[in-house]
Amino acid sequence: MWLGPEEVLVANALWVTERANPFFVLQRRRGHGKGGGLTGLLVGTLDVVLDSSARVAPYRILHQTQDSQVYWTVACGSSRKEITKHWEWLENNLLQTLSIFDNEEDITTFVKGKIHGIIAEENKNLQPQGDEDPGKFKEAELKMRKQFGMPEGEKLVNYYSCSYWKGRVPRQGWLYLTVNHLCFYSFLLGKEVSLVVQWVDVTRLEKNATLLFPESIRVDTRDRELFFSMFLNIGETFKLMEQLANLAMRQLLDSEGFLEDKALPRPIRPHKNISALKRDLDARAKNEYYRATFRLPRDERLDGHTGCTLWTPFNKLHIPGQMFISNNYICFSSKEEDACYLIIPLREVTIVEKADSSSVLPSPLSISTKSKMTFLFANLKDRDFLVQRISDFLQKTSSKQPGSSTGRRKAGVVDPAPESLPAPQEVPKLPTSPSSPLSSHPRFSAQEVPTASQGLLKVFQRNSPMEDLGAKGAKEKMKEESWNIHFFEYGRGMCMYRTARTRELVLKGIPESLRGELWLLFSGAWNEMVTHPGYYTELVEKSMGKYSLATEEIERDLHRSMPEHPAFQNELGIAALRRVLTAYAFRNPTIGYCQAMNIVTSVLLLYGSEEEAFWLLVALCERMLPDYYNTRVVGALVDQGIFEELTRDILPRLSEKMQDLGVISSISLSWFLTLFLSVMPFESAVVIVDCFFYEGIKVILQVALAVLDANMEQLLGCSDEGEAMTVLGRYLDNVVNKQSVSPPIPHLHALLTSGDEPPAEVDIFDLLKVSYEKFSSLRANDIEQMRFKQRLKVIQSLEDTAKRSVVRAIPGDIGFSIEELEDLYMVFKAKHLTSQYWGSSRTTAIRRDPSLPYLEQYRIDAGQFRELFASLTPWACGSHTPVLAGRMFRLLDQNKDSLINFKEFVTGMSGMYHGDLTEKLKALYKLHLPPALNPEAAESALEATHYFTEDSSSEEALPQEEQEGSGNEDVQEKRGEEKDTSPPDYRHYLRMWAKEKEAQKETIKDLPKMNQEQFIELCKTLYNMFSEDPMEQDLYHAIATVASLLLRIGEVGKKFSVQTGRKPRDGAHSGDHNSTTEDEEPPAPESHQDQTQELQPPAAEDPQAKAGGDTHLGKAQQESQVVVEGGSGEGQGSPSQLLSDDETKDDMSMSSYSVVSTGSLQCEDLTDDTVLVGGEALSPTAASRIGGTVDADWCISFEQILASILTESVLVNFFEKRVDIGLKIKDQKKVERQFSTSSDHEQAGLSG
Secondary structure, three states, rough: OEEEEEOOOOOOOEEEEEEOOOEEEEEEEEOOOOOOOOHHHHHHHHHHHOOOOOOOEEEEEEEEOOOOEEEEEEEEEEOOOHHHHHHHHHHOEEEEEHHHOOOOHHHHHHHHHHHHHHHHHHHHOHHHHHHOHHHHHHHHHHHHHHOOOOOOOOOOOEEEEEEOOOOOOOEEEEEEEEEEEEEEEEEOOOOOEEEEEEHOOOOOEEEEEOOOOEEEEEEEEOEEEEEEOOOOOOOHHHHHHHHHHHHHHHHHOOOOOOOOOOOOOOOOOOOOOOOHHHHHHHHHHHHHHHHHHHHHOOOEEEEEEEEEEEEEEOOEEEEEEEEEEEEEEEEEOOOOOOEEEEEEHHHHHEEEEEEEOOOOOOOOOOEEEOOOOOEEEOOOOHHHHHHHHHHHHHHHHHOOOHHHHHHHOOOOOEEEOOOOOOOOOOOOOOOOOOOOOOOOOOOOOOOOOOOOOOOOOHHHHOOOOHHHHHHHHHHHHHHHHHHHHHHHHHOOOOOOEEOOHHHHHHHHOOOHHHHHHHHHHHHHHHHHHHHOOOOOHHHHHHHHHOOOHHHHHHHHHHHOOOOHHHHHHHHHHHHHHHHHHHHHHHHOOOOOOOOOOHHHHHHHHHHHHHHHHHHHHHHHHHHHOOOOOOOOOOHHHHHHHHHHHHHEEEEEHHHHHHHHHHHHHHHHHHHHHHHHOOOOOOOHHHHHHHHHHHHHHHHHHHHHHHHHHHHHHHHHHHHHHHHHHHHHHHHHOOOOOOOOOOOOOOOOOHHHHHOOOOOOOHHHHHHOOOOOOOOOOOHHHHHHHHHHHHHHHHHHHHHHHHHHHHHHOOOOOOOOOOHHHHHHHHHHHHHHHHHHHHOOOOOHHHOOOOOOHHHHHOEOOOHHHHHHHHOOOOOOHHHHHHHHHHHHHHOOOOOOOOEEOHHHHHHHHHHHHHHHHHHHHHHHHHHHOOOOOOOOOOHHHHHHHHHHHOOOOOOHHHHHHHHHHHHHHHHHHHHHHHOOOOOOOOOHHHHHHHHHHHHHHOHHHHHOEEEEHHHHHHHHHHHHHHOOOOOOHHHHHHHHHHHHHHHHHHHHHHHHHOOOOOOOOOOEEEOOOEEOOOOOOOOOOOOOOOOOOOOOOOOOOOOOHOOOOOOOHHHHHHHOEOOOEEEEEEEEEEEOHHHHHHHHHHHHOOOOOOOEEEEOOOOHHHHOOOOOOOOOOOOOHHHHHHOOOOOOOOOOHHHHHHHHHHHHHHHHHHOOOOOOHHHHHHHHHOOOOOOOOOOOHHHOOOOO
């Protein structure tokens, strides 16, 4: 590559000059190329340790003039070929021009200008986004690609100098972190270490310090442990590794690859060594932290943050902390935890004002809101810039607000001036807190419309005023009063100051009347609800009446949701629950509906309207309990793992016992998924939900630990799992809320576990108090750290389960051992994942659906199969291999969706590796018959069956209908899965397996005959297959003998078939490989009819014809079908001429349906007009192309080929030779990362 000219003072240190002319010198780095010696070793080591650019570019060209001592680098190259190209360009284009100059300075200036011009021209063609990365970084990326054979699509995020511990010896080198891989390279005194680990294979990643390894990072995969240490900044490195591993886990979870975040602000001046991707990931991490801390919507992006102080009127203090600003919010968080935090939505802001500075209050800024609250920030570093940013966001916010076009009030930003006035307010305001109803949605009472427009508790508990409830009522009144005082002092609604006092009040229990409002505020659901007016109503309209698997499950669970509560014993409650759950399933089809969502949603509906319950559910599923309610409840399993880890640390004695009994995993899942609602009396569990909305998951973990702690002695005395579960079940049933004003609801679980002597009652507030006193040391950051660690574990164990399930689904007669199948599965999965990393077309990635059966989740397309086939096949055919791979793919792709799953892949591999000579030859034989030998893309089964119904005769109606039904099954099932409205029918898989079982009965006699063109293709494959074998000459001789013998046999057979007259043969569908054999009629030389033919449907008696309609038949019938003039059988040239003939090239080969035994169909079934050449009608172009080259009457059977091959022992030995697939899998894993995006033979697009 050309380089911007830089001075080099010592030109010959560590470099050897190879070519020179008066103006340029071409040099090679010592230690590269021939004759390295000790110097070479030392130079190589220095290059790696000091990260010299010579490691990646061992050749360079320098510019020099005769009298100058200074050299200038103008080009470098990673290979001799590359540098020679540059050298020749310089010699051809510059030498003559430079010899004209008199002044040496002019020569140098001219050369520098010319080189800069070339570089500018090259850069013009590059994508502009690449230019963000600094030069030093690009060099490192180039080095990484060359060193590890990575393709262009693999992006480097960052690289670090560190040591890798090989045994007890540290190897100093460079760690490269790319989007999909962790790579390490070291070269010390001739010892080279090169490591590549895919992030999706990482099972453990942690930072630890041991006696053996100083502060180090440990990376585990399924088969090795790696330790890296001696980092300059271990914290930063580990954080980045964590992020990249997290992205990989996310990819395994829902096939979401890494997408650069285009909406992030770009820096004005990029940092010297930080890539755009690294900055992008840092910004992502900050965004996630910001959204999680302040419970903001998922699309909120942090713009920036700055240190400041906030005046808190309730205690008359200036509290130091950080101010965060994003598109729609200004937030504040105090340095001291719990002192104060604040969320100000910009939609609430009326005035932003720069107040006068003073020594007491430097750079103050006051922000006023619609709810008449004013917030005073001070000690702001860059106040003017900050106000400008807020002003910009305010303008965007006011224009986005509903009704802004009709003169909505604009928020004002003013300087301290006497005439500063708040902006006028003409339009009805957006509600500032959940206590004020949404102006755009009038609330209906329950009698007017059957919609839950208020909490169901209010509808179903109008029985008695608070005064009648005695002490409980008085306590409830006191709680309400406490909250009203709090609202007065700290503000109400979104802009409330949230402090330790707020938490105290939440812990004492939220009064029933305020519960809905405070849940909306603390969860952040209120923000999303206010900014999306009408969204829920619209979703309900769209989703009602639509059918899907989710709606079926919802219907099944509706009456199981709190059946003991009066609100859900009638249609009003049930209908509301149905609408909320269906609307959510419609909004988020990846989650759809999961058990436990019904229980949580029914409680949300008791305290809020339908719309409020919907937005609370959104906050729960998408932000507060991430991945909890997907098909594999990953989030709940992760938090359960955290719970087990905490039990080990905090209650070690109990942890051992619980592990032995296996209790934790069985009990805690329901605790986490339903937030204790399913295991505790309702009025007690609701208090835990209050705390959960304020504090998040840590409350659930604290309470779970407190429950175990309270029952420790009894649990230690348990002898089995059942006893331990009874102890915990009975304890939780007796957790009561003595302050509840609701009439007690019988808890079904309690009725089932009540024993002779009920255990003592436990007050929920006492349990919460104990949980905070003993276990409140948990921090949100620690929980996130633990979640990451557990997520790796959980997702990898789910992947292992998937692998075992898939391997179990493979029939026992496949021939591979369990270990080989598991290795093949890993290779197959890796190939699927590379399509997501680097594939230009993401069809396979898009089609991956984690809700599908495990066998169908990973699938590969023809291009990927071609690569796997080339590296794993025992039948290497040189340049012919991709052709053979294309045929194998078509043979295996039975449902014609251009993707094959693991089972189909293994079936194909097994045919080549296992079985005797006959089985292997049978596999090879099928690769040279339709559908494998069909160059054209298969049409859908639907089109084929349409053609049948139009063209078949009425006598064949009954078998035709059966044909259509079986041919259409796949299509109908596909359609069912494509539409959201109908669920996938799992009976489809049972039918498929039944078909496969039936198809296995195939014998040699079922194989159709092969015509001459197909036979020629088979010979071509065999010739290519033997080219790399040590017995090459003997094999060639043997195959020539066999081929000529078979050609003669075919000639003899032709004479017999002509004598038998015009008797058509039986067409049979071979269910095993979807190959159809159709009637082949030898044409009389004088037949020249030029009319469309009718094709005979398969015989009704044939059981395999019913098994599956062939799609290729439809193709044959839909083309314009004409009779081809048959060339005479003789005088066509020897087999070698046929093989070399251009007309028989694979991309032009005609697909044909071949002959089975004669006489099984009556000749009346075919009209005299029907003439087939090689079994399939050809288009005129194909006919003219083939002309007289291929004998259409000639055919040969599998038995004849087998018998002929058995006469040659060298061929028998070749096919019976055992090949170890294990070695090929190892080689494949090594080259997996060296995935070439455009290899030459792939581009050729050859396919059988």
